[in-house]
Amino acid sequence: MTADRREMSLRQKLAIVEEPPPWGLPSATLALLALFLCLTVVGPALASIVLGSANPSPALLMLSWTLGMILCSAFVLVSRRSSPASWKALRLRRGKQPLALAMLFGVAIGLTLDLLIGLLGGRFLPMPTIFGLPEAGAEMIILGALLAVLVQPIAETLVFQALLLPALRSRLGAWAGVIITSALMTLLHLLVFVAALPDAYQLLWHGIVLPAALAFAFCLLRVLADSSLAVILGRMGAGMIFLLTALTLGS
Numbered sequence: 202m203t204a205d206r207r208e209m210s211l212r213q214k215l216a217i218v219e220e221p222p223p224w225g226l227p228s229a230t231l232a233l234l235a236l237f238l239c240l241t242v243v244g245p246a247l248a249s250i251v252l253g254s255a256n257p258s259p260a261l262l263m264l265s266w267t268l269g270m271i272l273c274s275a276f277v278l279v280s281r282r283s284s285p286a287s288w289k290a291l292r293l294r295r296g297k298q299p300l301a302l303a304m305l306f307g308v309a310i311g312l313t314l315d316l317l318i319g320l321l322g323g324r325f326l327p328m329p330t331i332f333g334l335p336e337a338g339a340e341m342i343i344l345g346a347l348l349a350v351l352v353q354p355i356a357e358t359l360v361f362q363a364l365l366l367p368a369l370r371s372r373l374g375a376w377a378g379v380i381i382t383s384a385l386m387t388l389l390h391l392l393v394f395v396a397a398l399p400d401a402y403q404l405l406w407h408g409i410v411l412p413a414a415l416a417f418a419f420c421l422l423r424v425l426a427d428s429s430l431a432v433i434l435g436r437m438g439a440g441m442i443f444l445l446t447a448l449t450l451g452s
Contacts, residue, residue, distance in 0.1 A: 215379075215424055221371035222290040222364075224281075229368040232280075233385065236273040236360045240393045244269025259333020260341060262397055266330060267348045270356035277359045291363045296428025303422060303431035307438025310418045314411060314439075315446050322406035327447030329394035329402055334447040342448070349444045354436030358419070361386045363429040366420055379420045386416035415439070 248265035249255040281287040319325035327334055330353060331345040361382055370378030390412035395402050402408060423432045 215421065216375045217424075218370050218375050218378075219367060219427070222367045223284060223286045224290075224364065224368060226368050226372060229364040232273070232277050232360045232364050233389070235276050236270070236356065237389060237393070239269035239273040239276075240266055240389075241269075243272060257397065259337070260344075263331065263333065263341070263344050263348055266394075267344060267352050270348075270352045274352070274356045274359055277364065290367070291359070292423075292427060292429040293363070294428060294430055296426035296431050298422075298426040298428070298431055300428075300431060300434055303426060303428075303435045304438040306422060307419075307435030307440075308442055310415065310435070311439035311442030314414055315442060318406050318411050321410075322403050325446070325450060326402065326407065327450060328443045329390070329398055329407060331444065331447050332398050332401060334444075335450045345447065346444055349447075350437055350440040354433050354440055357386065358423075358429055358432045358436055361416065362419060362423040362432045366423055370424075375424075379417065379424065382420050383413055383416035387413040 244265035244267075245255075245261070247268045248261050251264060251268075252261055254261065281291055315325070326332075328349065331349050334342060334345040337345065365385065366378055366382045368378075369381050372378075373381065387409060391404075391408045395404070395408040419432050419435060422435050423429060426432070
């Protein structure tokens, strides 16, 4: 079976649908809703308490998104940990590709998207999640690094590639699952991150093309590697590039 898989084309590998996960679409959708609420309601409320202000500054936005993603990650992990089958189905282990290669894939995706979006959009900008980083102090840089390199990769991978993608692929088909998962992640980025900074980012390039390409690339990595851990590491690699870009823009 292993030899047969090595002989398959990329298209054939992507067409293979894994076994249906122990959760259904309602559970996966609930995790997506939890992420949205944590980013738009719970996170901002906690951040305003911590900072003592509800003014939508870059510091408040980054802190609210960091707290929201931590809470959502905890919700997903705790809810799946109660069932050994569900925990195993998250695929939080090494898959069919070396983990170092997954991180290099993420670095390549980050570099490519930074370059293409900057050139096509006519302006190089930091990712919307770390908008205020170029002019920030040390504390904000640490917070931005935590968000871009650790918290966001874990939270978004758990919701989209670990929960939603296998549920949608098993229900709707191999490619339909990838496309719909990518569309949902794009919609979340548009409604949360770009919507918070409407005057700074272009709707087409930063609100649609950037998150869609990012989501599609890492959905493919999840399918090919058969590992959510590989996606997390890939997202971390991309996050390091986005962080370095933001810091370079401020230098």
